Amino acid sequence: MRQGDAFVVKVNDFVTRETAVQPALGFSSKFLNAGQLGSDTIRPGDTLSLTIWENVDDGLLANKGANATQLQQVQVDGAGYIFVPYAGRIKAAGNTPDGLRRVITSKLDAQTPDPQVLVNRVAGDGATVSIMGAINGQGVYPIERPTRTLSAMIAKAGGVSIPAEVAKIIVKRGTQSESVWLKDLYDNPKMDIALRNNDVILVEKDQRAFTSLGATGAQARVPFETQTLSALEAIATVGGLQSNLADPTGVFVFRNEPAEIAMKVLGRTDLVGDQRMIYVLDLTEPNGMFMARDFAIRDGDTVYVTEAPFVQWQKTLSALTSPLGTVNTLNNLAGN
The missing domain is CATH 3.10.560.10 (Outer membrane lipoprotein wza domain like)
Structure with a gap:
């Protein structure tokens, strides 16, 4: 009525x-369908170590009397390339170390017989995420093999510092921001999205x-x-x-x-x-x-x-009787 x-x-x-x-929180198909990043994918900013063996005593790269050459601290530039002597400028970003090994081997094969190449990632400022808010370990964390997904990264940062029942996880990716309840993240494996470089993860209490x-x-x-x-x-x-x-x-x-x-x-x-x-x-x-x-x-x-x-x-009665009580009090005082 x-x-x-x-x-x-x-x-x-x-x-x-x-x-x-009730408020429905969850990730869109754009977030859900993003595949996991391989922890061995080379990215701009990574640093590589190259070891090249040549099947001759006097090779292109090795010092006299040695058949192996080490190229330490090879920086992947902003465009994703590295320079290898006699192989030239090679696209490293997007390759795995094994994929890059095959590319370098192919480039050197025409110049030195049966070259053998080993590629390792040493360090660098590759894919990372930022974690802030009600988390025990705020900071910037690399996306590594054990921390490719949202729940794993939260665990890496020490877990949330508020009760799980009221914890909301917000993921900002570029200009898009989406959120999920922490409890739903653990109850529904589908919501455990793969992370991307430069993701920002914010943990906040339900408002x-x-x-x-x-x-x-x-x-x-x-x-x-x-x-x-x-x-x-x-x-x-x-x-x-x-x-x-x-x-x-x-x-x-x-x-x-x-x-x-x-x-x-x-x-x-x-x-x-x-x-x-x-x-x-x-x-x-x-x-x-x-x-x-x-x-x-x-x-x-x-x-x-x-x-x-x-x-x-009772309140109404009190309101009605209180003036009478005041009058009686005054009369009593006057009579004394």
Whole structure:
């Protein structure tokens, strides 16, 4: 029913189903379909060590009397190339060490008989990710064989420093930013995405909250402690109903409801924009506690518990009698 500019709705199974909307976090296909980076893929900035054996006593590269040459600290330039004497400028980035070995061998084969080449990655500033926020080890971490995926990298950084139930993981890749609940990351292996160079991983605490008012144990803005929160859990979170004040027949949830949900709840098709909704729960009904257990609280909700009629009557009586008490006090003082 409509009251002023708000709709008052008694909660039942239908209302519970239609309003059970929670923020959906997860990665798009662009993130999910990105393959894992090979830890042995050479990238600009990497440093290589080359060892070249020649099957002659007086080779192109080896010193006299030696048949092996070592080229240490060969830097892969910004364009991804290295220079090898007699082989020239070779594209190294994108190759594995074994792939680069074959390329160099092919280049030298025409100039020295049966060359043998060994390529190793030494060090460098290749693929890395930045991790920050509520994490035990903030910093910049390389993408290595054990840390190619999101969960592995979080573990490498020491894990999150907040309860897992309220931890949200945000991954920024270029101009795109997507997020997932930490619990969903562990429960759903599909969400354990492969990392990319220059990814930024931010761990933050869930910012959702509801407001508690009336005859409850606390009058406050209360943060969510779990991904989902029912009306019954919300009341318990703030200390439950005050036994000497609360009216269990009058538990109200105030919410600005999106038009598409409000129209389903009200059975209408003519609403535009967010609607002010007041959902009413009666905990004394046979299924009242079950309704409160199943009704989902959302970010920004206000949970208000009314006072019992007897308490309201006491307040009214006190307001009426207090002036009489003041008059009697004055008369008593005047008589003394």
